[in-house]
Amino acid sequence: MEEIATIAYPDGDSRILMVARKELLPSDARLTVFDGNTAPLFPDRDLECSLSLPPGETAKNWTSVERIINRALAVELERDGLIVGVGGGVVTDVTAFAASIYMRGCRLVLVPTTLLSMVDAATGGKTGFDFGGVKNLLGTFYPAHEVRICPEILETLPEREFQSGMAEVIKHALLLPEENNPLLVQIRDECEQIRARDPEALMKMIPAAVKVKADVVEADLRERGERAFLNLGHTFAHALEAATNFSRWSHGEAVAWGILRALDLGERIGITDPQWANQTRQLIASYGFDIVTPQVAPEEIKAAMSSDKKKKDGHIRFVMLKGPGQPVLQSVPESDLDAVLGIEKNLES
Ligand SMILES: NC(=O)c1ccc[n+]([C@@H]2O[C@H](COP(=O)([O-])OP(=O)(O)OC[C@H]3O[C@@H](n4cnc5c(N)ncnc54)[C@H](O)[C@@H]3O)[C@@H](O)[C@H]2O)c1
Structure with missing residues (x-):
C-alpha cells in the first residue's frame, strides 16, 4: 500500500x-x-x-x-x-x-x-x-x-467511461501552476500511452490527479474557499446535461465542453491568455473530445444554468482560468455569456 x-x-x-x-x-x-x-x-x-x-x-x-x-x-x-x-x-x-x-x-x-x-x-x-x-x-x-x-x-x-474520467484529470491538471506540474506535462506528452491505459502511465497519472483534489479539499477545510475552483467547466456542463436530460452526453464529455466554453468566456472578457487557451483546446481534443456544438438550443442551456446552485446575488459565477493554476471565480456580462453559448441577439428588437 x-x-x-x-x-x-x-x-x-x-x-x-x-x-x-x-x-x-x-x-x-x-x-x-x-x-x-x-x-x-x-x-x-x-x-x-x-x-x-x-x-x-x-x-x-x-x-x-x-x-x-x-x-x-x-x-x-x-x-x-x-x-x-x-x-x-x-x-x-x-x-x-x-x-x-x-x-x-x-x-x-x-x-x-x-x-x-x-x-x-x-x-x-x-x-x-x-x-x-x-x-x-x-x-x-x-x-x-x-x-x-x-x-x-x-x-x-468501457472506453467512453475512461474518456469521461479523463475530462476530470485534465481539469485537475489545469488547476495546477505550469511550473512543477508533472501531471500537465504527462497528459501532454503521454496521450497515446494514457489512452491505451498503459499501466505505468496510469500508475503515475492517477495518484497525481487524486493529489490535486485532496489538496484542494484540504485547503478548503481551512476555509480558503478554493474548492469552488473544482467546478471549472461544471456550470456549463451541468446545464448541458440538464438540457439534454442527462442522457445524451457523458458527464466527462459535458465537462470537456464546459472547460472549452470557460476558456472562450475567459478569452472574451480578457482574462485568459489566448495562446494558452489554444494549447489547452488542442490538449482536450487530443483525448478525443469532439463536442463542438452540443446539438441543443443554446437558450435551453442558458435556461438550465439559471437554476445552478452556485449563483450569488442572482448572478451565475463561472470558474475561468487566466492560465494554468490561476483560476478565478466571477460573474460575467450576460452579453458575453450569450456570445459564448452562441445565442444571437436581434439588435433591432
Ligand atoms: N461525490 C463527489 O464529489 C462526486 C464528484 C464527481 C462525480 N460524482 C458522481 O459520480 C457519478 C458518476 O460516476 P461514474 O462516472 O463513475 O459513473 P458510474 O458509477 O455510473 O459508472 C459508470 C459505468 O461504469 C461501470 N463500471 C464501473 N467500474 C467498472 C469497471 N472497472 N469495469 C467495467 N465497468 C465498470 C458502472 O457499472 C457503470 O455502468 C455521478 O452520479 C456524479 O454525481 C460525485
Whole structure:
C-alpha cells in the first residue's frame, strides 16, 4: 500500500491509498456494495455480506439507499462495523450516504473502479443521491475513512467511461501552476500511452490527479474557499446535461465542453491568455473530445444554468482560468455569456 494523501477532517482522517488489486477489498468488511458491473470483477467476494445494485445513474436513488440499509440490518452491522462501496461514482456516492446515516455513521471504505471516481467522486466527502428529478439533491458530508485505488481494475472499463474520467484529470491538471506540474506535462506528452491505459502511465497519472483534489479539499477545510475552483467547466456542463436530460452526453464529455466554453468566456472578457487557451483546446481534443456544438438550443442551456446552485446575488459565477493554476471565480456580462453559448441577439428588437 502506498499513501497518496491523508486529509485531516475535524472528525478524523481520510486516507487515500494506492493498493495492489488483491488488497482492494478490506478483510473486515461487514457489508460490501457493488453494482452489476463491478460485482463480477470480484468473483471471490463473500456473497452473504454483499449487495449488488443495478449499474448506472438511475440507481442513484432512495431505493438503493434503503436496500443498503436493509442489508446492513440483515447482516447485523453495528456502529463500528465497516461498509465498503465498490464501483463508480454512483455506488460510492450512494454507499457513502447510507453509511453516513446508518446508526448516525458507521465505518466507510470506498473502492473506486472508474477513472472518474478514482480522481474525483471518492475523495472529498460529498455523498448523495438524486431525488425528484434533481441530481444530487439529497446528501451529506461524510468522508470515507479510507479510499483504496488500484488502476488495474480499469482494464474492463468501457472506453467512453475512461474518456469521461479523463475530462476530470485534465481539469485537475489545469488547476495546477505550469511550473512543477508533472501531471500537465504527462497528459501532454503521454496521450497515446494514457489512452491505451498503459499501466505505468496510469500508475503515475492517477495518484497525481487524486493529489490535486485532496489538496484542494484540504485547503478548503481551512476555509480558503478554493474548492469552488473544482467546478471549472461544471456550470456549463451541468446545464448541458440538464438540457439534454442527462442522457445524451457523458458527464466527462459535458465537462470537456464546459472547460472549452470557460476558456472562450475567459478569452472574451480578457482574462485568459489566448495562446494558452489554444494549447489547452488542442490538449482536450487530443483525448478525443469532439463536442463542438452540443446539438441543443443554446437558450435551453442558458435556461438550465439559471437554476445552478452556485449563483450569488442572482448572478451565475463561472470558474475561468487566466492560465494554468490561476483560476478565478466571477460573474460575467450576460452579453458575453450569450456570445459564448452562441445565442444571437436581434439588435433591432
Ligand atoms: N461525490 C463527489 O464529489 C462526486 C464528484 C464527481 C462525480 N460524482 C458522481 O459520480 C457519478 C458518476 O460516476 P461514474 O462516472 O463513475 O459513473 P458510474 O458509477 O455510473 O459508472 C459508470 C459505468 O461504469 C461501470 N463500471 C464501473 N467500474 C467498472 C469497471 N472497472 N469495469 C467495467 N465497468 C465498470 C458502472 O457499472 C457503470 O455502468 C455521478 O452520479 C456524479 O454525481 C460525485
